[in-house]
Amino acid sequence: MFEAEPGSLIYFGRFTAHVHSREVNTEWSRDPKRELEVWKAARRHYSPSPWDVVLDRRISFLADSLAGFR
Numbered sequence: 037m038f039e040a041e042p043g044s045l046i047y048f049g050r051f052t053a054h055v056h057s058r059e060v061n062t063e064w065s066r067d068p069k070r071e072l073e074v075w076k077a078a079r080r081h082y083s084p085s086p087w088d089v090v091l092d093r094r095i096s097f098l099a100d101s102l103a104g105f106r
Contacts, residue, residue: 072098 049066072095079091 068098068102072102 049064049070051065052063054061054063075091075095075098079088079095083091
């Protein structure tokens with residue numbers, strides 16, 4: 037799930053809610069590798085768009101930050 041606001045992009049990760057009667061259990065998983073995959077897919081699918089520069093900046097940041105974990 038992600039949200040786009042003027043000048044920014046926010047990736048929330050994978051969110052799951054399990055409802056049992058009146059009890060709700062939530063699970064939130066945020067993975068930088070998955071975020072990178074999501075932004076690359078969005079860039080491929082929607083380009084050209086006004087968001088290309090913002091997407092490229094976030095993709096570059098994530099790729100650089102993950103480089104130490106390979």
